Amino acid sequence: MRRILLVCFKEESARSLQTLLPDSLSAEIVWAGQLQQARDLLAREAFSLIILNLPFPEKDVEAFVQNASQSTSSGILLLCPQESADEILRRCLPQGILVLPKPLSPPLFVQSVGLGLSTSARLSRLLQENRRLHSKLEELKLISRAKAVLIEYLKLTEPQAHRYIEKQAMDLGLTRQQVAQNILKTYES
Numbered sequence: 001m002r003r004i005l006l007v008c009f010k011e012e013s014a015r016s017l018q019t020l021l022p023d024s025l026s027a028e029i030v031w032a033g034q035l036q037q038a039r040d041l042l043a044r045e046a047f048s049l050i051i052l053n054l055p056f057p058e059k060d061v062e063a064f065v066q067n068a069s070q071s072t073s074s075g076i077l078l079l080c081p082q083e084s085a086d087e088i089l090r091r092c093l094p095q096g097i098l099v100l101p102k103p104l105s106p107p108l109f110v111q112s113v114g115l116g117l118s119t120s121a122r123l124s125r126l127l128q129e130n131r132r133l134h135s136k137l138e139e140l141k142l143i144s145r146a147k148a149v150l151i152e153y154l155k156l157t158e159p160q161a162h163r164y165i166e167k168q169a170m171d172l173g174l175t176r177q178q179v180a181q182n183i184l185k186t187y188e189s
Contacts, residue, residue: 075116146180
C-alpha cells in the first residue's frame with residue numbers, strides 16, 4: 001500500500017490537503033506537525049510521497065527537504081506561497097523536488113501527487129536495480145580474487161581457474177560465489 005507523509009504545521013491544513021487527495025490512491029496518510037517528527041518517521045518507515053506544506057515555523061526546512069531527497073526514494077512535493085515559488089523552485093529543482101505554488105489548483109495538485117508517486121516508483125526500481133548490479137559486481141570481484149589465488153598457488157591459467165570454479169560450483173551444488181569464498185578461506189588464511 002502507498003504511504004504519504006503530510007508535513008504540515010497545522011492539522012487543519014493536513015486535513016484540507018487530505019480531502020484533495022483522490023480516494024483512488026488508496027494510500028495511508030500520515031501527518032507530522034513538526035520537522036523532527038517527520039525526520040523520525042522517515043528514519044523508521046518508508047513513504048511513497050512526502051508533501052511538505054510551507055510556511056513552516058522551523059528554520060531548517062530546506063535542509064530537511066534536501067536530506068529527504070538524498071536519503072529516501074520518496075517523491076517530494078513542496079507546497080509554498082506564490083511569492084517565493086520561483087526562488088524555491090530554483091533551489092529545489094536540482095534535487096528533483098516538485099514545487100507547487102499556493103493557492104492550490106485541485107486538479108494540478110492531484111496531477112502533482114500522481115507525478116510524485118510515479119517518481120517514487122521509478123526511483124525505487126532504479127535503486128533496486130542498482131543494488132542488484134552492486135551485488136553482482138561484488139560477486140565478480142570475489143571470483144576474480146579467487147581466480148588470482150588459484151593462478152598464484154596452483155599455477156593455473158586464467159581459463160583453467162575459471163573452469164575450476166565453475167566445475168566446483170556444479171559438482172558441489174554451490175554458487176560460484178560460495179566456491180570463491182571457500183578458495184579464499186583455504187589459501188588466504
